[in-house]
Amino acid sequence: MFSIISKRPESIKNDLLSGLTVALALVPEAVAFAILAHLHPLTGLYAAFTIGLIASIVGGRPGMISGATGAIAVVVGTLVLTHGEEYLFAAVMMMGLIQIIFGILKMGKFIRLVPHPVFLGFVNGLALVILIAQFEHFKVPGPNDTHEWIAGSALYIMIILIVITMAIIQFLPRFTKAIPSTLAAIIVGTLLVIGLNLDTRTVADMASIKGVFPPFHLPEVDLSWEAFKIVFPYAIIMALVGLIESLLTLNLVDELTETTGHPNRECIGQGVANTVTGMFSGMGGCAMVGQSIINIKSGGRSRLSGISASIFLLIFILYASSLIEVIPIAVLVGVMFMVVIGTFEWGSLRLLGKIPLSDWIIIVAVTAITVASDNLALAVIVGVILSALVFAWEHAKHIDAVTHLDSMGNKVYEISGPLFFASISNFQEIFTPKDDTDDVVVDFKNSRIADHSALEAIEKLADRYDRAGKRLHIKHLSKECRLLLKKAGPLVEVNVVEDPDYHVAADNVADKVNSGLNLK
Template structure:
């Protein structure tokens, strides 16, 4: 088996240097199969795994009760299949674009795949998506247009309908060799060179996604990877908020904030100020800061309460209108520069917004 794998990989790698008349992958499969049959070698074949013979499908609506109980059973699997299918198709499209130096249409791909899988379900078929391995083989064999994909589908159909007896004789070792070459060609080998040169968090996320993909599934791995990336992003940007401190002509202390104020940076925001040691008048200028969410608004409100307890006046400048309207502590405590306030909007709940106003 190891010898067949090595021979297959050798043919795929070096045959194109001699001739491109016949696709190297096809030549490797034919050569490995003929050697196995000609010398009577004992090797596991496709037929030993399962039969691929089939017939043309017929229209059939699933004979199941269409109620919530059925939906609860089907929905989790449908969601995972949709996520895996979309992710793999988009990854394949991205890889094909890199190899062919073209620009694909991901929206069109996703819609077409959804329509096709919905239709397939009405004929008792399985869901499908773009495949990295088959696409790479197609491209390296010279396929560039839509006809190459159509041809691959028609040949696959012919194998199932009339050529199953031939395909089932192909040794598994030959197919393993083909897939090894696909993996070698698609793996990002530069990832190893980046270890130690990129932030440790990025390295950890990449390894985590790879491990979860192997032991669980691609959809779960991608979702966890996105969550981890979002947490790392929030943690890093939480440290970006800071303040330039100065004194104005009236003897008041001015904090000129810089950076985003959101749920992750609230703690750093509170640490900037010192209500006990600050003078009676304190100005917080939000000209270079961005208030992003409700947590930020609550942090501003708590800051105002801290200064109120110390019997000191807090002035907020360049604060967005939504922030001013949602602050609970108002009256003489808060002075807002309306003229120079930015006019951006926060993503707030309308009902909650109206209640607080």
């Protein structure tokens, strides 16, 4: 995980060529995201360079590409319009510090809580977001600040170039893998436009990418409470959005490469990258799914691929802007169309009827929210909440009991299933205090007390039997249950069986636990 360059010469070549391919694809994306955030195009390019370089060196996932992203651009647009770019740079630095804290506290592991249906919805939604974004390139400025769809020969040329690009990416690997098919497609498409003198839009029509080395610049923001109240909410949202997208991208790259990344280290890497970016006039960012897939498909595996992509991008900005600006937009659109095809989980379309309906609904819901809101973090959070509610609802129905009379003639309830907030209603309905014997035993051998709601349910059950003039005993508590009861202290007061004769061990469960008595 800590080596930058692979020991195999062929891998070094693949990493360098895939890095060049990624750098070419990064240019229009970074420019478009900067414009979306109401910033100068170079602000997006600077972010793509600094974040990509530092995250590749410090981060926890070799082969993953980071840079300026649409998810961050959507969040910061309002901040830039309202308070200016200096506040943005301050927010980016604070965003990075928050992400570093997340990594130090080892909170990256919580990405494991994202269920697979949510992950599928995330991937499918992201693919559709990338697809929809490409259609903006089919528009040209019209009168009164409007945009019109291209038509006629311009449309035909663009479609032909897209088809040629996609065909090269798809079929070239069948003949040779000496050069990444995506890089070959970009070169061939560009040469066709130049050689045939075709009239089609190029990168230069978006914006000039020529610039200087990212200048060191501390944000010119007052160190005041008022400034903090402006910056901090944006920083929190940016940090969460960036980490969620980065960690889900890490999982995706893990699947593609059949290797394992380090989520906590990636949190720190993203944090360091954004903190530095804020000092070098960058707009902030995170891992990029599309570019990461291009890198992996082009043969990039080590940290060198991400590092070389950033260095190539810097070379473009400083010395080769004129060469990059001649690349046709249609060719890059074709590249992104192939990314969409490779990103979308087509197998998920066949899951209806093969998986629980609730899981399929979650996939569709996360996909729809991602597309509708263009907010990946929101979609994932909603998906996790829906999954948790479905899980709670399904397990709430699993609480049940088998009853019998023991050798002393007392009624015994053998509980099965977890007792937690969603199952307490069904738990209470199991018992019939008026019809039961004077002594009733609740056996938790096949159950678990999971939360405070479960403790309250036991307390209420004890009250019901007390009002009926009967005594309730519990036994076979797990270690986890005893720990919860011990922590509850005086909150729960029930009798716990210590031996088969049902001697009352204590009036207070916590007192009995503290006295060292053995709970069955």
